[in-house]
Amino acid sequence: MTPERAAEPFLLIRNLVKDFDGVRAVNDVSVAINKGEIFALLGSSGCGKSTLLRMLAGFETPTAGEIILAGQDIVGVPPYQRPINMMFQSYALFPHLSVWDNIAFGLRRDGLPKDEIAARVEKMLALVQLSEYGKRKPHQLSGGQQQRVALARSLAKRPQLLLLDEPLGALDKKLRERTQMELVSIIEEVGVTCVMVTHDQDEAMSMATRIAVMSAGRILQVGAPDEIYETPNCRFVADFIGSVNLFNGSVTEDQPDHVIIDSPEGRHYITHGITGTLGMPVAVAVRPEKIAVQAEAPTLEQRANASEHGYNCVQGTITALAYFGNETLYHVQLDTGTTIKVSRTNAARHDAAALKRDQRVYAWWDGADVVVLTS
Amino acid sequence: MNFFKNFFTGRRFVIAVPSLWLAFAFLVPFLIVLRISFAEADMADPFGTLLTVADGVMTLKVKFSNYLFILQDDLYVLTYLSSLKFAAITTALCLIIGYPFAYFMARAKPAIRPVLLMLVMMPFWTSFLLRIYAWKGILANNGILNNFLLAIGAITEPLQLMNTQFSLIIGMTYAYLPFMILPLYANLVKMDVRFLEAAADLGATPFQAFWRVTVPLSKSGIIAGSMLVFIPSVGEYVIPELLGGPDTLMIGRQLWDEFFTNNDWPLASAVTVVVIMLILVPMAIFNKYKAEQEDNR
Numbered sequence: 001m002t003p004e005r006a007a008e009p010f011l012l013i014r015n016l017v018k019d020f021d022g023v024r025a026v027n028d029v030s031v032a033i034n035k036g037e038i039f040a041l042l043g044s045s046g047c048g049k050s051t052l053l054r055m056l057a058g059f060e061t062p063t064a065g066e067i068i069l070a071g072q073d074i075v076g077v078p079p080y081q082r083p084i085n086m087m088f089q090s091y092a093l094f095p096h097l098s099v100w101d102n103i104a105f106g107l108r109r110d111g112l113p114k115d116e117i118a119a120r121v122e123k124m125l126a127l128v129q130l131s132e133y134g135k136r137k138p139h140q141l142s143g144g145q146q147q148r149v150a151l152a153r154s155l156a157k158r159p160q161l162l163l164l165d166e167p168l169g170a171l172d173k174k175l176r177e178r179t180q181m182e183l184v185s186i187i188e189e190v191g192v193t194c195v196m197v198t199h200d201q202d203e204a205m206s207m208a209t210r211i212a213v214m215s216a217g218r219i220l221q222v223g224a225p226d227e228i229y230e231t232p233n234c235r236f237v238a239d240f241i242g243s244v245n246l247f248n249g250s251v252t253e254d255q256p257d258h259v260i261i262d263s264p265e266g267r268h269y270i271t272h273g274i275t276g277t278l279g280m281p282v283a284v285a286v287r288p289e290k291i292a293v294q295a296e297a298p299t300l301e302q303r304a305n306a307s308e309h310g311y312n313c314v315q316g317t318i319t320a321l322a323y324f325g326n327e328t329l330y331h332v333q334l335d336t337g338t339t340i341k342v343s344r345t346n347a348a349r350h351d352a353a354a355l356k357r358d359q360r361v362y363a364w365w366d367g368a369d370v371v372v373l374t375s
Numbered sequence: 376m377n378f379f380k381n382f383f384t385g386r387r388f389v390i391a392v393p394s395l396w397l398a399f400a401f402l403v404p405f406l407i408v409l410r411i412s413f414a415e416a417d418m419a420d421p422f423g424t425l426l427t428v429a430d431g432v433m434t435l436k437v438k439f440s441n442y443l444f445i446l447q448d449d450l451y452v453l454t455y456l457s458s459l460k461f462a463a464i465t466t467a468l469c470l471i472i473g474y475p476f477a478y479f480m481a482r483a484k485p486a487i488r489p490v491l492l493m494l495v496m497m498p499f500w501t502s503f504l505l506r507i508y509a510w511k512g513i514l515a516n517n518g519i520l521n522n523f524l525l526a527i528g529a530i531t532e533p534l535q536l537m538n539t540q541f542s543l544i545i546g547m548t549y550a551y552l553p554f555m556i557l558p559l560y561a562n563l564v565k566m567d568v569r570f571l572e573a574a575a576d577l578g579a580t581p582f583q584a585f586w587r588v589t590v591p592l593s594k595s596g597i598i599a600g601s602m603l604v605f606i607p608s609v610g611e612y613v614i615p616e617l618l619g620g621p622d623t624l625m626i627g628r629q630l631w632d633e634f635f636t637n638n639d640w641p642l643a644s645a646v647t648v649v650v651i652m653l654i655l656v657p658m659a660i661f662n663k664y665k666a667e668q669e670d671n672r
Contacts, residue, residue, distance in 0.1 A: 059572055079575040080584075092573040096591045105587070106577030157578065 008071065010035040010193055011056075011161060016065030018051050025051040027217035029065070033210075038187060038194045040208035044240075045199060048217040053163055053197045057086045069161060080109070085159035089166040091150035093138035099149050100125070100134035106157040124152040127186060144175050151183065155190055162187065164196035168203055180206050201241055205229070213237045229287075234375045238285045245291070245340040246373075247284040254278050260311070261372065264336050269311040271367040276374050283373040288343040290369040293330060293361050294353065303364055313364035314340070318357055330355060332363055405651070412644035413437045441645035450629075451646065455653065457624040461540075461615075462608035465547040469555035469604045470597065472548070477559035477596075478589075481566070492560070495553050507546055507617050514542050514618070538620030546618040547608055554607075555600040562596025563589075595665070602661050606654050626650055 009032035018026040026048040033039045041049040054060040056067060058079030067074050074082055085106065093102050103124050107117045125131045128148035138146055147170070154162060167183060168176045184207050187194050198204050204211050205225040212222045213236075221233045232238035235246060249263030254276065261268040261284055268284045276282060292298070298313065316334040330342045342363055355361060414425060415438055427434045445451040480491045498506060513519045514536040521533040536542055570592065574584035590597075612627030619625060626646065633643035 057572075057576055059575075079572070080578045080580055084576075086573075086576045088569055088573055088576075092567070092569040094570060094573070094588060094592075096588075096594075105574070105579075109578035109580075109583060153577070 009033060010037075010070060011195070012066070012068040013052075013056075014066040014068065016052070016055065016067065017063045018048070018055060018060060019063045020051075024217050026055070026062075029217075029219050031212055031219060031222060033193065033195065035193050036191060037209045038184065038196065038207055040204035040211045041195065041197045041214055042201060042204040042211050042241075043199065043214035047214040049197045049199075049214050050165065052214075053086075053165055053195065056161070056195060057084060057163055058082050083160040084163060085154040085157055085161075086163040086165060087150045087154040087167055090170045091138075091146050093146060093149055093153070095138055097137075098134065099130065099136050099138065099141070102138065102149060103153045103156050105153065110157065120156055124156050127155070127189070128152045143171055144179060147171060147179065151186065155186075155192065158190075159192060162192045162194045164194060166198055166200075167196060168200070169198075176203070183207065205241075213240060215240070231371055232285065232373065235283055235285075235373050238283075238371065238373060243288055243341055245286045245288065247286070247338075249282060249284060251276055251278050251280050251282060258367070259372065265334055265338055266314050267311045268370065269367045270370055270372055274372045274374070276372070280374065285371045285373055286340075286365050286369065288329065288341040289327075289345075291340070291342040291363050291365045293332065293342045293344060293355065293363045295355065295359060295361055297362050298364050312367055312370075313362060315360065315362055316340070318355055318359050318361060321355070321357060330361075332361060408644045408647050411640050412441055412642075412648050413439070414641045416639050416641050438641070441642045442649070444642065445645055445649060450624075454624040454626050454629050455649070458609050458626040458650075459653070461543060461547065461623070461625060462605050462611075464544055465551060465608045466555075466601050466605045468544065468548040469552050470601060473552055473555035473559055473600065474597075476552075477556045477563055480556070480560050481563035488564070495556050495560075498553065503550065504613065507550065507614055510542065510546050510549065510618055511537065514545070537618070538623075540620075540623055543615055543619040543623045543625075546614045547611060550614060551604040551608060554603040558599040558603060559593065559596045562593045562599075566592055598661055598664060602657065605657060609654055610650055 011033040013029055013031045013033075016026055016029045017024065029048075029052060031039075041052060043049045051060060055062050058074070058077060062075055065075075069083070074084075094105065097105065100121055103121045104117050107120055112120075121134070122131070125134055128151055130145060130148055130152070133141065133145065133149075138149065141149065147167070151167075164183075168179055171179060180203060196204075196207065205228075208225060210222060210224055211228050212219045213228060214220065215236055221228060221237045223231075228237065229241055232241065232244075238244045238246070247261075247263040247265050247268065249261045249268065251259055251274075252262045253260035254274070256273045257271070259270045259272075259274050259276075261270065261282060263284060270284070274282070292302070303313065314332075314334050316332040318330050319333045319339065320331040322329045325346070327343050327345045330344070331339050332342055333339045340363065410425065415436075425436055427436070476495075480488060480495075483491060511518070515521070516533040516535065516537065518537075520536065521530075524530045525533065566589065570588050571584050574588045575581070579587060610627050610630075611625060612631055615623055615625040615628050616631075619628070630643055630646050630650070633639050633646060637643075
């Protein structure tokens with residue numbers, strides 16, 4: 001389902017600031033979220049993502065800024081009057097109420113007629129496949145079932161905006177992977193716009209249409225999961241999402257179609273232009289899976305886009321390796337002392353050219369596969 | 376030998392200490408009271424004799440007349456009912472005053488909670504008797520309250536506050552309030568504020584959230600506090616004696632009169648047994664509820 005692009009964004013957050021006793025938790029955040037999107041706020045704990053979510057829900061009052069939902073500023077609206085519902089971290093299901101009554105709670109507060117409440121609760125229970133469990137109390141359900149009740153409860157009122165606070169944080173790994181898909185398909189079925197908070201990048205990458213990476217109260221980058229991963233705009237994002245090798249250097253040649261950057265580890269030939277100036281200190285970011293590694297020196301055919309000069313190639317010794325089954329991660333210590341991470345997919349069951357510890361290797365990469373970070 | 380080894384295990388020993396204490400301090404005295412309640416009133420021997428052996432015939436005389444007397448005498452029935460009434464009013468007032476008190480304590484900043492808790496418990500540092508006596512000074516015809524009301528011109532002659540139902544209820548509520556506040560506080564302070572946020576998120580106004588979430592979740596605290604107030608209130612003797620009047624019949628006072636004024640120990644014992652039975656009923660309800668609660672966890 002593609003998000004509907006309206007002229008006016010559905011949810012507009014403008015220059016939002018929140019201070020707690022002089023500490024700035026959310027610092028001048030502005031972001032526009034479209035109708036039907038699943039928008040993830042991703043960051044480590046204390047980055048302000050939860051505070052931002054709580055301001056959307058109405059549990060925290062912004063120190064400054066605006067939150068405009070469907071053209072209306074909701075900053076002064078108390079939580080119980082906002083057309084927004086939240087699925088809480090570890091769910092906050094009412095322990096004294098049955099599953100049925102938990103889901104009906106919000107509908108009853110709206111004073112809907114009894115038969116309509118019943119119809120909607122049944123529909124919600126069916127949606128999350130818990131029709132048989134209406135009479136149970138929350139503590140009689142498994143973690144995954146509780147999570148679905150929480151989702152049903154937050155969707156029952158048909159909110160304009162659904163907030164998810166670490167939606168899968170309380171589930172174990174196996175269940176989490178399955179639930180991710182389930183959750184996305186339910187959200188898309190209902191068609192609700194969704195803002196989720198998570199510290200788990202896999203969760204954000206697999207569920208969200210767009211991700212905002214947050215650090216120290218600010219949004220550093222907003223983009224689709226592949227944009228965030230393949231074209232990070234700063235060192236923090238490159239390092240935070242996945243794993244990355246950073247080579248610090250400076251620009252020695254700046255052409256529209258390529259740049260050459262010198263770093264202590266070697267010379268980098270990059271096949272795209274950058275917005276920078278000659279001599280500018282920059283970082284060259286290369287993802288571990290974009291690096292090829294082998295014992296022999298690579299041939300020219302193997303080395304595309306590196307120009308003829310032996311650029312984008314380093315030599316080193318494998319100091320550690322971690323076997324994950326599907327891939328192996330090598331730590332290669334370069335002769336300059338820097339250690340880089342290289343991963344290699346284990347495509348064949350038996351690899352004759354398997355690399356061992358303490359082996360001398362060549363590592364190289366395609367000049368199109370790197371990102372130059374200027375900040 | 377083996378039997379003793381198995382019997383006197385550490386676990387049994389640990390349980391034995393409180394069991395013996397309960398047996399000697401509660402069960403044995405109760406059995407004595409129960410035995411006396413079946414005896415004949417006899418000034419010389421208040422314990423009476425139940426078992427006699429004469430002419431090779433063993434006679435066990437169990438006299439139910441004391442119980443019949445209690446049930447037939449309007450005074451006792453009225454006194455029981457009145458005791459239950461005052462205890463119920465006291466419990467209700469303690470709940471009405473104590474709940475907001477405990478609620479605000481539980482929602483206060485963590486740093487000042489111990490101070491508030493201390494303030495609740497502080498009255499216990501002074502003798503109970505003295506504190507009840509102090510109410511005499513406040514409520515008497517020439518006491519503080521009447522003098523104050525006269526001074527500001529709210530009344531022209533002193534109100535009769537002492538020795539009325541009013542003074543009794545004030546005294547009982549005052550004395551038992553901490554027993555309501557403490558279990559309520561212990562319950563409310565543990566409550567997760569996220570439940571209130573969830574309620575607000577789902578459209579509940581603060582009042583609805585309180586009524587639909589906070590109150591039901593504090594049910595066990597309400598029951599525990601109410602039991603702690605109600606049970607001792609029913610048998611209260613000192614407060615009705617000091618603050619009560621002719622129209623404040625309480626079973627505790629009646630008991631005292633039977634034992635020490637009329638010296639009718641068997642009747643007094645029967646009165647006691649009935650009081651205990653009256654209190655056992657709410658206790659049993661409470662225990663049943665507690666057991667159900669534990670089942671739910």
